[in-house]
Amino acid sequence: MTDQPGQPGRSTFSTASSLRRDFTTADCREPAIGHLYDYWQRQRGTHRFPARNDLDPIDMKPALGGITIFEIHPKADGGFRFRYRLKGSAIVARDGFDMTGRFLDELPLMQYRTLLLGRLETLARDPVPTLVHNKQYYDERWYDYEAIWLPLASDHEHVDMLMACQIFARTPSSHIGPPVV
Numbered sequence: 153m154t155d156q157p158g159q160p161g162r163s164t165f166s167t168a169s170s171l172r173r174d175f176t177t178a179d180c181r182e183p184a185i186g187h188l189y190d191y192w193q194r195q196r197g198t199h200r201f202p203a204r205n206d207l208d209p210i211d212m213k214p215a216l217g218g219i220t221i222f223e224i225h226p227k228a229d230g231g232f233r234f235r236y237r238l239k240g241s242a243i244v245a246r247d248g249f250d251m252t253g254r255f256l257d258e259l260p261l262m263q264y265r266t267l268l269l270g271r272l273e274t275l276a277r278d279p280v281p282t283l284v285h286n287k288q289y290y291d292e293r294w295y296d297y298e299a300i301w302l303p304l305a306s307d308h309e310h311v312d313m314l315m316a317c318q319i320f321a322r323t324p325s326s327h328i329g330p331p332v333v
Contacts (some may be wrong), residue, residue: 170285179283182298182319184214189281192302192315199308201279204315207304215317217242221304222256222314224276233257234272234314243318271301272314279303279311288320296321 172179180186191211195202209216221238236251244250251259256272259265275282284299297320304313 172283173280175281175283180298180300181285184218184319185283185298185300185317188212188215188219188317189283189300189302192281196308199305201303201305201308201311203306203308204304204313205306207315215319216240218317218319220316220318222272222316224272224312224314232273232276234269234276237313240317242320246320275301275303275314276311279305279314 177186177190180189191207192202195206204221212219217240219238219240220236220243223235223237225233225235227233234256236254236256239250239252249260256265256268259268271282280303282301284301286297286299287294288297289295297318299316299318302315302317303311304315305311306313
């Protein structure tokens, strides 16, 4: 697998994201994203963050196929390594491979790995819910997507996992042209 256009079912490139760290459910375009954000808020209650154990997959059903959970593994040099704990079935189907149980540095799509690593490192250091609007290049077409990133903490205070939900538009976007690398 490489970062070459034309490989069916493979993500080849993302445009620059629109990131919002100050948002409400009303800002979520996708109902599943808004549902997940509301659920995350309810489950955290009076805590800074909910724990993974506070979340029930049944209650997250509208978003389930688009959910990815990363474990955060601190490194001795102060950095982090990220392991896919879960990669949702809709994302696996779109990408054509499953990373569950593997580390981010094993992701075969270098450009996407670089984008994810930057986002994960930022959220590990400064954990706050983040709403993303982006375009991604698949099967020689651009697709709009919305994603939300939500911190999780086993002790409700210190983030040890990051959960994302990514929902793609069903039809290609109006963006024209191949990615510029």
